Every structure is written in structure tokens, then in C-alpha cells.
Amino acid sequence: MPSGSGLRPTWPDLNVEAPMTLNGWMRYDTITRMVPSDVRDVLEIGCGIGAFGVRLAERYNYLGVEPDRGAYELAARRAAALGRHEFRNIAVEELAGEQFDLVCAFEVLEHMEDDAAALTAWAARLRPGGYLLLSVPAHQRLFSVGDELMGHYRRYDPPVMADLLTRCGFTDVSVRLYGFPLSYLLNGPREYLRRRQLGGDRNSLAKRTAASGKVLMPSGRYAGAMTQAVTAPFRVMQRGFPNLGTQLVALARLDS
Numbered sequence: 001m002p003s004g005s006g007l008r009p010t011w012p013d014l015n016v017e018a019p020m021t022l023n024g025w026m027r028y029d030t031i032t033r034m035v036p037s038d039v040r041d042v043l044e045i046g047c048g049i050g051a052f053g054v055r056l057a058e059r060y061n062y063l064g065v066e067p068d069r070g071a072y073e074l075a076a077r078r079a080a081a082l083g084r085h086e087f088r089n090i091a092v093e094e095l096a097g098e099q100f101d102l103v104c105a106f107e108v109l110e111h112m113e114d115d116a117a118a119l120t121a122w123a124a125r126l127r128p129g130g131y132l133l134l135s136v137p138a139h140q141r142l143f144s145v146g147d148e149l150m151g152h153y154r155r156y157d158p159p160v161m162a163d164l165l166t167r168c169g170f171t172d173v174s175v176r177l178y179g180f181p182l183s184y185l186l187n188g189p190r191e192y193l194r195r196r197q198l199g200g201d202r203n204s205l206a207k208r209t210a211a212s213g214k215v216l217m218p219s220g221r222y223a224g225a226m227t228q229a230v231t232a233p234f235r236v237m238q239r240g241f242p243n244l245g246t247q248l249v250a251l252a253r254l255d256s
Helices: 022-032 051-059 069-081 115-123 145-149 158-167 182-201 205-212 223-238
Strands: 041-045 061-065 100-106 126-137 170-178 247-254
Touching: 022 051, 022 100, 022 126, 022 170, 022 182, 022 223, 022 247, 041 051, 051 061, 051 069, 051 100, 100 115, 115 126, 115 158, 145 182, 158 170, 158 247, 182 223
Parallel strands: 041 061, 041 100, 100 126
Antiparallel strands: 126 247, 170 247
């Protein structure tokens, strides 16, 4: 793994090389304020096309794993353009005993048929006393055709997530919602676009899951800067409403 080097202002513009969606910016603002200060080594499971990963790599000793070849290749190209390559085209189960201070999985757990088994496997990648940080869609009552098209098995209510993490051996569980009010405003248009982009691939759960990380991804040289600018006031606003939103973030610790 690369040694930590802090922020690198000499990198090319991340908003150009690795743009993020509107919801991605809302999530990023939430998770970066939740990461414990003693974290150094970070593993991201299902890093997708690398928009989060290249940003995390600025701050931590970072490794991202992504089993989908197409998503991995895009992540690797982005990392190479930005001067760092620490992505692997493997499943987390293929890691050879490596352990980390923090394991992240953003918009991954809802794709797992057996979510408890997945959490147990992810815990094995943590050092004693390490942390798990994950994000998932919130509120099962909102489960829709759009979720099915994205390859989701479920959405999570906060008490359900807290109970699941506790049953899987985690402690100090913190669950918060994010995205208010923007996530509510985007819910209808996002559902429509998901149906348009993924509606023809209903018969393949694996393909829907692999494609889900590319849905609504901004394109164009300055699209990333635009999504960052548009979400700026909403990112500040959501901090005052940790119990509102259509998305959920959870942080938990593995007993030492």
C-alpha cells in the first residue's frame, strides 16, 4: 500500500478526472465528517468507478477492490491520471489476510442477498478495534421498481441497520440519515432516469448491480464542478437534519 502523504494540491482537478453525482457529494460530505481521527489504512469494498476512492486516497493509505472488470478499468484509468493506482480487480474474499483500520462499503450492502454474511466477511478485514463505515438506501417503505432495476434486495430503516450491525458483532453503532432536502427533491427524477437507463436489463441481477454505479454519473469536462457547486448549500443544510433523508450512513466498531 502507498504511504500516507496527506492532501496533494498538485493533482489534476478531481472534479474533471473523477466527477461525482449530486447524491455522491451529499454522501461524501457525511462520511468524511464521520471517519474517526485515528484511521490510517482504508479498504473500500466495491469501489466502483473510483470517484470516492481517488478522494479517499488523498487522505489515507487506500486500497479499493472492485470485482466488475469494466468498473475497475475506469477506476484504474482515473487513478493513473491522478498519479496514484491502488485499485484491484478482485472480490474482497480474495484479499490475502490484509487488515485495515477502516473498511468502507458505499451502496454495496443492499446488493447482497445475505447481508449478515457479508458484514461478517467484511469484519474479517478489520484490525481489532477497527471501524466499518457504510452507506445504503434508507426506508424500506420507499423500495421501488428503481431499486429492483439497480439490483437492490432491500432498503434499510435506521433501527434495522443498528440491530443488524450489533448482531454481527459490532459495537458503538452510529446511524444517521443524510440528503435532506435534496434527496427528496431528486427521488422522482432519479427513479425516472433509473428506469430509462436500466429498464432493458431486468433479467440480469449481476449486470444491473454492475451498472448501478454508473447510473446518473455526470459527464462532460465541467460536470463534476457543477454538481459540487449545486450541492454546496444542501451539504451544509443536511448537517442540521441527521434524522431526515432518503439515504443512510452507519459507523460501527469491531471489538478489540
